[in-house]
Amino acid sequence: MDTAVHDGLYEDRSWPPFWAHLSDWHRCLRLADADHNSFTDIVAIAPQVPEPVRGTLQIGTIPADRAVAAVRATVRAFFDLQLRRRPDVGHRSSWTWRGQALPFVAMDDSWTPAEPGSGPVAIRGWYERSERTFAHLLASADIPVDRARADVLLVAGGDDSMWPSLPFAEQLARRRRSAGATVRLIARHDAGHRPRLPGESPASASPRFLYGGTPEADALLGAAAWPHILHVLRSDG
Known part of the structure; x- marks a missing residue:
């Protein structure tokens, strides 16, 4: 997880080489209004400390409950996908029937575009890869x-x-x-x-x-x- 303050993929020179050599599932999530320590216990403790001290903690302006909820959801989704082999719960069905989400095929976020640089990309391969990764879900999502x-x-x-x-x-x-x-x-x-x-x-x-x-x-x-x-x-x- 990253922050707009840090913006590792674009501002930190150490990130892109590391990112390029990851061969399995990986994702970068940017948490709005967060700062360096927003992903630690400090963000939950910060509201209890005096304001002058709080300003030195690098927690941004994100509310503590929102930061904690985001980290918990991300960690839970990662373990659901990697250990339980369940689809990435970060994706949601686009359709409901009588208030219930319909079955769907998740997107495989280990896919990376073939086009180099920061120009436009073709994402057809993302759909095709996702069909192969989650082939066991295709029939139920028909x-x-x-x-x-x-x-x-x-x-x-x-x-x-x-x-x-x-x-x-x-x-x-x-x-x-x-x-x-x-x-x-x-x-x-x-x-x-x-x-x-x-x-x-x-x-x-x-x-x-x-x-x-x-x-x-x-x-x-x-x-x-x-x-x-x-x-x-x-x-x-």
Whole structure:
């Protein structure tokens, strides 16, 4: 765990070489409003000492209960993952049903991007690695699209660098067809994550992520999908 005051990965020259040689699971968490001793017992004792002394303890402005809760949660999550082989509890399901979180596949945070430096990265490999790491969770996290009564239209680019959208779309299409349900898949193998519909301008480059595809391929995928999108929207069902 790190602090904004220290910012080890970017300000401390001893951190990056150490970080680069870690070959197993690792993560850097930055605790807002914390300082050097916010992760020790001192942060809990500090409210009991006189103000002049407290200012020398390097505990930042974070409330003691918040600092203690953050450290406890982080340590518990680490041991859950490494000793109990449970998914990283730092990740949460994005969906609930009747107030209960639905099963999900956690992200494997031992993944690192292939792109060097601090430029934009492709994170498709993160999803693919997470599927392999937590393969035992895939079946329980499946969405039963084969039972959906709606018409399903899938649009995907094979050169998507954000996540494997075309393989996922092909899986969904196969499941629908095997159940005798309707599905239409519109795809281009050279398109990326952001198909552009007719009238939309090309997507601007991101300083953080690589999306794959080309402006031409993304526009062609959007143009191919547009009539089918209109048909679904105008359909009486």
